[in-house]
Amino acid sequence: MNRTERFYAIEHLLRQQRVVPIAVFLERLCISRSTFTRDIEYLRDRLHAPIVWDREEGGYRFDDPPCEGPAHELPGLWFSAGELYALLAAQKLLSDLEPGILARHIAPLQTRLTGLLEAGGHQAGEIAERVRLLSIAKRHVEPHFFSEIASALLNRKRLEIDAWNRGRDEINRRIVSPQRLIHYRDNWYLDAWCHWRQSLRTFSVDCLKRMTISPDAARDIPPERLDEHLARAYGIFSGQPVDWAVLKFSAERSRWVRYESWHPDQVGEDLPDGSYRLTLPFADTRELLMDILRHGHHVEVESPPSLRDTVAEEANRIAKIYRD
Incomplete structure (x- = not known):
């Protein structure tokens, strides 16, 4: 920890305990005795901390603050990026x-x-x-059955659901055993075992139109199997990877992409001309296609041919809108 953090740790220990021995400070702060002595002198002389040595108790303690003179106040301690975000x-x-x-x-x-x-x-x-936190691509739809889902999930009960398939614009009735709730890109998803499909499926919570909690016990899927099925491929459309996408980004766009995490198993490669090659597994092209297209002409799909064709077809559809 840095010096300012040590000052706060020293004050915290002194407020926690009436008297604190030197050995406790050295152990908690992981510093030498000489560093600790300098910190105490700085706190007393420069920051006016009323810290005194109590010979009878064998440790440091806070004395009553003086009636006159400058007040004791520690310097502001700012947060790391992760702490402030949290x-x-x-x-x-x-x-x-x-x-x-x-x-x-x-x-x-x-x-x-x-x-x-x-x-x-x-x-x-x-x-x-x-300081602002901005939510991008968040669907402003209240998940009506969120509490029921959480209840069934934690009580290990099955759910009968009517799920709206956005792609086909149809309602499908399913019996599912809820496994996990996932908050992904500012939206909620339910990972569940579908008893009709006899496989794991992911449902967007805001697409559930009707729900009933069943008295039947939910089927439990081992955590390692969930991780293998739901976290091995790219994005929310999970499943066993069907192939590896190889994407080549321009030298300009590589300045950003090389610092991005697309998938835990991704492999990045800096190329001699300044461009960047990113390789990652995928099981479904839908989300990957959207993320590729947002980079426009700054990215080329090198393989597999099927993904390359999918991106080319979508680009042609886009171009046709503007040509017509």
């Missing part, structure tokens, strides 16, 4: 909830989050104004 995302999720039976339970959490955000010396309102 705090703001949690705050946003809580603020999006409609008032209901959870309101009185959520209020203390929101207060605590506000306090954490303000630990860096800035008002939470200012942080929210200056």
Whole structure:
């Protein structure tokens, strides 16, 4: 930890315990005695911390603050990118909830989050104004049966569902055993064992039009099988990979793509001309096609031929709209 983080850790220990021995500081902070001595002197001399050595107790403690003189205040401690995202995302999720039976339970959490955000010396309102989390491609449709899904999932019960297939614009009735809820690209999905198809399927929660919780016990699929089936191929359209996509990005676009994570098993290669080759497994072309097309002429599908043809056909359809 850096010096500012040590200052906060020292103050936290002193507020947690009435007296703290030097050995405890050295163990918790993983520093030498000389570094600790310098930190204590800086806290007392420069930051006016009322820290004193208690000879009888054999440790440091906080003394009563003086009536006169500068007040003790630690310098602002800012967050890492991950910490700030986690705090703001949690705050946003809580603020999006409609008032209901959870309101009185959520209020203390929101207060605590506000306090954490303000630990860096800035008002939470200012942080929210200056730092924004933007949701892209989020479907603003309330999942009507979310609580029922969660209940069946955790109580291990089957569900009878009417699922709307957007592609074919039809309603299909299914009996499913829920396995996992997935929040992906700002939308909720249900991974379930379909008893009609006798295989694992993924359903968009906002496409479920009717639902009944069955008294029958859900079929449990081993976690390793779920991971193998649902996480091996690209994107939300999961399944056993059918092939590997090889994508070549222009030198310009490679400055961004080489830092992106498309899939845990992807392989990247920097080419002599500055371009970038990305190789990843896929089972379904739909989502991969959309992500390829957003890069326009800056990406070329090198293989497999079937994916290359699919992208070319879609590009021709797009071009036809503008030619006509």
